[in-house]
Amino acid sequence: MSSVRAAADAFRKLAKSRHSCRRFQPNRPLPKEMLNDMLQTTLTSPSGFNIQPTNVIILQNQDIKQELAKTSMLGAGNIYRTIDSSAVAVFLSDLQPHKRLQRIIELEKESGVRSKDYLSTLPIVTSFLMGEGKVATLMKQVATDAMSPVKPMPTIDSIQAWSYKNTALVAQTFTFAATSHGLSTCLMEGYDCRRVRDVLKIPDRYDIPLMCGVGYEYEEDEKVGKTPRLKMNEVFFSDTFGKPIDTDITVVVEDTGDSPK
Structure with missing residues (x-):
C-alpha cells in the first residue's frame, strides 16, 4: 500500500x-539521453485499437525554428517561444490511419498479446469506425443513428476528430515526460497550418493539431501567478x-x- x-x-x-512556460532560456540544447527517454515514455500513450495515428517532428535545428517562427507562428509569445525553446514538438494526426493497419497487425502478431480472432476482425472493425472522407462518415452516422434505438451502436466521429483525440493523448504524455526531467513546456495552437506544412515538408495526409515548446524556463524576477x-x-x-x-x-x-x- x-x-x-x-x-x-x-x-x-x-x-x-x-x-505553461512563458519564456524559455535560449541556446540550451536538450541532452540526447534525456530526449530519448522522453520519447520512449511518450510512446506508451494509449490509442484506439492501438493504431497509434500520430507522428511527431522534434524540431531542434535553430535555422528551421527561426524560419518557422518568422513565417508561420501567430502572436509574439508563440514566436519567441519557438525561437528560444530547446526543441519544438510538432504533433501530426494521420488522416489515413488505415495505411498503418498492416504494420500494427505485424507488431501485434510478434507480441503474441492479441488472439488470432481479434486480429482477423481488426481490419473490418477499424474500416467501419475509421472510415475516411465526409461521405463515408455521413453514411455511417445515418446507419448507426437508425440502429441506435434497437441496439447499442458506436458513435461515428470524423476521421479528423478520431485522430486528433489520439494525438492529444500523445501530447499530454509528452508534457508529463518533459516535466519529469525538470523541463518546462508550452502547448501552442497559434500558427498557420499551411505554412507549417510547407516549412517542415509535411504531407497532406497529416493534420497539425498541436505544437509543444520544451526547454528550460527563464527565471524571472517575479513569478507568474x-x-x-x-x-x-x-x-x-x-x-x-x-x-x-x-x-x-x-x-x-x-x-x-x-x-x-
Missing part, C-alpha cells in the same frame, strides 16, 4: 508542477450529469510550492 501511495504522491506532484481552475464540483459529476459528487474528502499532501498554470 505504501508503494501505491508513494506512486500517487509522485504523480500528483508531477501533474501539479506542469505549467497560477491560472485558476474550476472547482471539482463544477467539472465532475456523480453517476449522472449534473449530480454533485462528494468533494468533502481532503487529500493531505506535502506543499511543494508548485502550482498549475
Whole structure:
C-alpha cells in the first residue's frame, strides 16, 4: 500500500508542477539521453485499437525554428517561444490511419498479446469506425443513428476528430515526460497550418493539431501567478450529469510550492 501511495504522491506532484512556460532560456540544447527517454515514455500513450495515428517532428535545428517562427507562428509569445525553446514538438494526426493497419497487425502478431480472432476482425472493425472522407462518415452516422434505438451502436466521429483525440493523448504524455526531467513546456495552437506544412515538408495526409515548446524556463524576477481552475464540483459529476459528487474528502499532501498554470 505504501508503494501505491508513494506512486500517487509522485504523480500528483508531477501533474501539479506542469505549467505553461512563458519564456524559455535560449541556446540550451536538450541532452540526447534525456530526449530519448522522453520519447520512449511518450510512446506508451494509449490509442484506439492501438493504431497509434500520430507522428511527431522534434524540431531542434535553430535555422528551421527561426524560419518557422518568422513565417508561420501567430502572436509574439508563440514566436519567441519557438525561437528560444530547446526543441519544438510538432504533433501530426494521420488522416489515413488505415495505411498503418498492416504494420500494427505485424507488431501485434510478434507480441503474441492479441488472439488470432481479434486480429482477423481488426481490419473490418477499424474500416467501419475509421472510415475516411465526409461521405463515408455521413453514411455511417445515418446507419448507426437508425440502429441506435434497437441496439447499442458506436458513435461515428470524423476521421479528423478520431485522430486528433489520439494525438492529444500523445501530447499530454509528452508534457508529463518533459516535466519529469525538470523541463518546462508550452502547448501552442497559434500558427498557420499551411505554412507549417510547407516549412517542415509535411504531407497532406497529416493534420497539425498541436505544437509543444520544451526547454528550460527563464527565471524571472517575479513569478507568474497560477491560472485558476474550476472547482471539482463544477467539472465532475456523480453517476449522472449534473449530480454533485462528494468533494468533502481532503487529500493531505506535502506543499511543494508548485502550482498549475
